[in-house]
Amino acid sequence: MLYRNAARAFIAELAEIRSSGQPVTVRGLPTHERLARTVTLAQPTERFITVPGRRNDVFATIAETMWVLAGRNDMEYLARYLGRALQFSDDQVTWRGGYGPRLRDWGGVDQVDEIRKLLRSDPESRRAVAVLFDPARDFVDTLDVPCNNWLHFLVRDGSVYLNVTVRSNDILWGFSGINTFEWSVLHEMMAFWLGARVGHVSFFISSLHLYDERNEQADRALEGLGGATGYEQEWAGAQFGTPWEDFADVLDRWFDLEARLASGEDCHVEIAEFSDPLLRQFLQAIAIKWAIAAGADDARQRELVDELGHSDIAFALREQLFRDSAQLLTPAVSTVDWADLRESVIDLHRSKDAAYGNSWKRRGELISIAANLARKIDRIDQVVGGAAAGREALLDTVVDLLVYAVKYETFLADQSTDVAEKLFTNGGERFSDGPDGFEELMRARHVVGEVGTVHAEAAEASTAFDELDAFLQLHPQGQWMEKLALAERLTATALRLVLAVALSDPDGVNALRRDAGRS
Numbered sequence: 001m002l003y004r005n006a007a008r009a010f011i012a013e014l015a016e017i018r019s020s021g022q023p024v025t026v027r028g029l030p031t032h033e034r035l036a037r038t039v040t041l042a043q044p045t046e047r048f049i050t051v052p053g054r055r056n057d058v059f060a061t062i063a064e065t066m067w068v069l070a071g072r073n074d075m076e077y078l079a080r081y082l083g084r085a086l087q088f089s090d091d092q093v094t095w096r097g098g099y100g101p102r103l104r105d106w107g108g109v110d111q112v113d114e115i116r117k118l119l120r121s122d123p124e125s126r127r128a129v130a131v132l133f134d135p136a137r138d139f140v141d142t143l144d145v146p147c148n149n150w151l152h153f154l155v156r157d158g159s160v161y162l163n164v165t166v167r168s169n170d171i172l173w174g175f176s177g178i179n180t181f182e183w184s185v186l187h188e189m190m191a192f193w194l195g196a197r198v199g200h201v202s203f204f205i206s207s208l209h210l211y212d213e214r215n216e217q218a219d220r221a222l223e224g225l226g227g228a229t230g231y232e233q234e235w236a237g238a239q240f241g242t243p244w245e246d247f248a249d250v251l252d253r254w255f256d257l258e259a260r261l262a263s264g265e266d267c268h269v270e271i272a273e274f275s276d277p278l279l280r281q282f283l284q285a286i287a288i289k290w291a292i293a294a295g296a297d298d299a300r301q302r303e304l305v306d307e308l309g310h311s312d313i314a315f316a317l318r319e320q321l322f323r324d325s326a327q328l329l330t331p332a333v334s335t336v337d338w339a340d341l342r343e344s345v346i347d348l349h350r351s352k353d354a355a356y357g358n359s360w361k362r363r364g365e366l367i368s369i370a371a372n373l374a375r376k377i378d379r380i381d382q383v384v385g386g387a388a389a390g391r392e393a394l395l396d397t398v399v400d401l402l403v404y405a406v407k408y409e410t411f412l413a414d415q416s417t418d419v420a421e422k423l424f425t426n427g428g429e430r431f432s433d434g435p436d437g438f439e440e441l442m443r444a445r446h447v448v449g450e451v452g453t454v455h456a457e458a459a460e461a462s463t464a465f466d467e468l469d470a471f472l473q474l475h476p477q478g479q480w481m482e483k484l485a486l487a488e489r490l491t492a493t494a495l496r497l498v499l500a501v502a503l504s505d506p507d508g509v510n511a512l513r514r515d516a517g518r519s
Contacts, residue, residue, distance in 0.1 A: 001039060002200075005046035006180035007229035008450055009039050010054070014171055014218055015446075017210045024209075033209035039175075040202040044162070044184040046231040048316035049176050052337045053220030056177070057081075058316050059289040062282045065182040066258075069189075070251050071104030077255075080262055081289075088144045097144035099182075102132045112186070115153050116193050116244060119160075123194070128153040133167070147174055151183070153190055159199030160191040166205045172214055175203070188240050188278070189247075222446045223339040235315040238277035246275075254279055261290045281313050288317065298322070336502045338447060341509065344516035346442055349403055350435045360404070361411055361432060369408050370472055373490070376401040377465045380497070384458040394454075395501045395508035401461065402494040403438075406445075408487050410437040416480035423484075445495055457500040461493040 003009035013034070021032030049056050063081035067073075073094045078085050089095055104110050111130040118128050133149040150165040164183055169175045183201065191198045210218055242250045253274070257267050261283075271287060274280040288296075288304045296304070301321050308314035361368050376397055383394050410432035413420040423441060424431060431437035451457065468486040475482070502509050 001037075003039065003041055004450070005041055005043045005229060005231060006176065006184075007046075007049045007051055009041060009180075010049055010171065010176040011051060011222065013037065013039060013175070013208060014210065015222055017171060017208065018215070018218060018222065021210065030212040031209045032212065033207045035207060037205040037208045038202060039205065039208075040200050041180065041184075042200055043231070044180070044187050044201040045198055045237060046229070046312070047181045047184040047237070048312050049180075050229060050316050050319040051176075051221050052319070052339070053217065053223060054172075054176060055217075056316070056320065058285055058313065058320050061178060061181050062285055063258075064178055065185050066251075066254065066279075066282065068098070068100045068103065068182055069186060070255065071100040071110075073098030073100050090143050095144050096142060097138070097146045099132055099146065099148065102134065102146070103130060106131070106134075112190075113244070116190065119153060119155055119190075119194055123155045126154065148179060148183075151186075155194065155196055156199070159197040160187065160194060161199040162187045162190075162201040164201065164203045166203055167207070169203070169205045169208045171208055171210050172217065175205075175208065179203070185240070185278075189242075192240050192242075193244050220339070223342075231312065235310060235312040237312045238281045240276060240278040242276045242279070250276055250279065254283065257283055258286055261287050264290070264294060281308060281311065284308055285313055285317060288321075292321075336499050336509065338499065340518070341498070341502060341512070342442055342445070344513050344518050345399055345403065346435075346439050347516040347518065348399075348512070349438060353435045353438075358433065360407060365411070366472060366476055369404070369411060370469065372404045373401065373408070373465060374469065376404060377462055380458055381462055384455055393505070393508050393511075395498075395505050395512065398461075398494065398497045398501050399512070402491065402498050405487060405491040405494045406441050407432065407438055409441055409484065409491065412480050412484050412487060413437065416484075419480050419484050422481075445491070447495060447499060451496050451499045451503070454497070454500045454504055457493065457497040461490065461497045464490040464493045 001009075001012070003012065017032055017034055021034055023030065023032055025031070048058070060081040064078060067078055072078075073096070075086060075089055075093055075095065078095070085095065086092055103112060115128040115130060118125055130151040130153075131149070132146045132151070134146075138145050147168045147170075148164055148166050152163040152165075154161045154163070162183060164179070166174075166179070169179065170177075180201075180203075187201055188198055257270055257274070260267050267283075267287065271280060271283045274283055284304075284307065288301065291304060292301060298321075305314050305317045305321065308317070359368075360372060379392075379397050380394070380401065383397070409419075409423060413423050413431040420431060424437070425440075452460075464486070468483070468490055471479070471483065471486055
């Protein structure tokens with residue numbers, strides 16, 4: 001499956017595991033997995049995953065990546081950033097399966113350098129392979145056997161492509177936690193050394209899995225993503241620019257500054273003068289970690305992040321540092337917390353339901369319910385087509401469409417026990433009376449896949465309504481399950497349209513939250 005970047009791949013593959021993963025218990029731990037997955041990223045350097053609910057640690061990801069690229073496997077350094085790493089060390093001193101020494105010093109061979117030299121001398125070569133699994137060492141009982149086993153660099157049409165074979169990939173701690181990030185940095189470095197572009201990366205994963213104990217965290221991630229990842233708003237990363245001949249010295253300098261930062265030194269002058277743009281930004285992030293450890297308050301943290309400008313690392317740090325703070329709202333970010341937005345919609349609906357009761361369905365399916373949906377669709381078509389929004393913001397209109405679509409599903413549940421059993425976990429008689437049925441269905445909704453432009457999602461919603469409307473004209477009575485299928489499609493498209501509009505109107509999202517009493 002081809003995805004734009006790591007964040008989009010993560011959320012789509014996670015949703016697949018949660019919906020159709022097969023159960024298996026490995027070393028006493030229950031998991032759900034999908035086998036033989038091929039995951040391709042079109043933009044590997046869009047490497048930061050800023051998914052609310054995933055709670056990525058920017059500092060740990062950078063620190064571990066640099067540790068691998070420097071050929072290290074010591075716990076003393078890594079445990080400063082990733083305390084749980086000690087759980088996977090046999091001796092609490094090293095990670096025996098760490099990729100660093102295997103990549104940079106396999107029996108005296110620097111595989112990175114050998115690949116670089118091979119592709120410089122023979123760009124069409126298919127032999128540029130790095131091996132990370134060692135059969136002489138790894139068929140043993142140990143806490144740490146390499147999960148990523150094989151890297152293959154291939155140059156075609158001026159681009160460097162990377163293929164990674166993975167025997168076992170935890171989608172939270174492996175795939176989205178470190179692997180896509182660390183290999184994207186090596187990929188970018190190799191492309192620079194070869195004077196080529198960064199091409200696709202493909203992961204061939206034997207077992208892509210989620211431990212059952214992490215199901216709640218996974219569901220929070222699925223609920224929280226609004227469809228965008230930050231990169232759609234041109235949050236760009238700094239680029240690597242160190243020649244191979246200088247790379248060892250630059251790495252030494254980087255780790256010297258990291259150690260001084262960890263000891264409490266102020267190194268901002270040296271960091272500002274650091275030669276490599278990408279690695280300089282990594283140091284700036286590490287400096288923020290140690291500033292926080294020294295007691296920097298939110299305001300100071302914000303100042304330090306702002307120094308990173310309109311960069312992807314700044315975007316990622318804002319999500320990490322202020323994910324539980326109102327400061328995340330400014331400057332406006334380019335993701336939408338669907339769980340928060342959903343609760344705002346639920347709160348607003350509850351107050352309107354108390355005021356208007358069952359007026360939305362009083363004259364029945366065609367005259368009241370379908371007419372309300374048609375009115376909202378027509379207005380959306382007009383505004384998206386260029387008409388002035390007037391007094392009602394487009395976000396308000398698309399939210400109304402979503403609300404009416406979900407309420408229509410509750411109406412259908414009242415008409416058919418088959419529909420009710422499909423939609424609701426608990427029995428009942430009048431699912432459409434009051435807010436409870438609506439709220440249960442709303443909380444069961446989350447988005448899978450990418451959210452497109454407002455125009456594209458509006459067109460999908462309009463088509464979904466036209467299909468429902470045509471069916472209603474032919475079947476004004478009965479056919480409840482068929483109507484449910486059409487209603488669910490309308491609801492899904494309406495939800496995606498809400499998120500598309502919310503992404504383009506953060507002020508409108510804030511206004512909606514205020515109206516709901518959530519800010």
